[in-house]
Amino acid sequence: MLDFGLTGKNAIVCASSKGLGLGCAQALAKTGVNLVMCARGGELLEKVAAAIRSETGVTVKTVACDITSAQGREAVLAAAGHVDILVNNAGGPPPGDFRDWTRDDWIKALDANMLTAIELIKAVVDPMIDQRFGRIVNITSGSVKSPIPQLGLSNGARSGLTGFVGGIARQVARHNVTINGLLPGQFNTDRIEGLIDNTARQQNKSPEDVRAELEARNPSGRLGHIDEFGFACAFICSAQSGYLVGQNILVDGGSFNSNG
């Protein structure tokens, strides 16, 4: 039997009422990890948390909040108390033309996809060092390796987080605290649905055609499932993954054409 060595550990999984965050929460719960989950919408959050509790028996606390706000982060950290695992995630910035983006648009993107993760890392990393165990996973995007033209706000903010993390991951690794990026390609979530609709409008095509093109372009011939993303997250968090440090791991069906 494969044991991830995580039974009884405590995780914060940000932005996890659906999509990739939910996939990570579900997978960690299956390895015996107790969860603090958050999202702005409390109703769906509580519904998915109840399903995880009844399926796995782990303790799941929910915090309905905006994780990009200081109050939201404080509420999540207070609910968690002791933290062994932190999965950073938040909604992605909108697509668009860089000529239209104001300073406020940039600050919002940086807050959501860079500074929120940095603030949470800052809050948990020293206690993780003291306890000689910590796993931090930043959900970023395949755009870190292969920028997506219309998602410039996302490309910029996530690259900033990746650069910062690359440095500190190597400062904390000797304490069995790892920090890695998990980079989604295209997964079947509400977020991708919105991007498909946007492309369909721009290219005057039906959303079904745009989706079929995306699937056909991917070497796996399909979009990813959140379970597959969650499993990769649980693997990075496993007790055995202490030597996996400062990496940016793509889960994209082979879409990024590279050997490394």
Ligand code: NAP
């Ligand atoms: P999703 O299906 O739209 O789910 C987003 C989740 O985050 C929901 O639970 C949402 O709940 C929560 N959330 C959003 N903003 C939040 C906030 N400010 N505070 C707390 N919770 C928040 O999105 P996804 O596809 O899982 O994407 C997750 C991240 O991965 C995004 O940053 C996205 O850009 C990135 N990404 C996704 C893909 C993909 O293929 N899906 C590819 C590359 C990158 P509430 O709305 O109730 O808050």
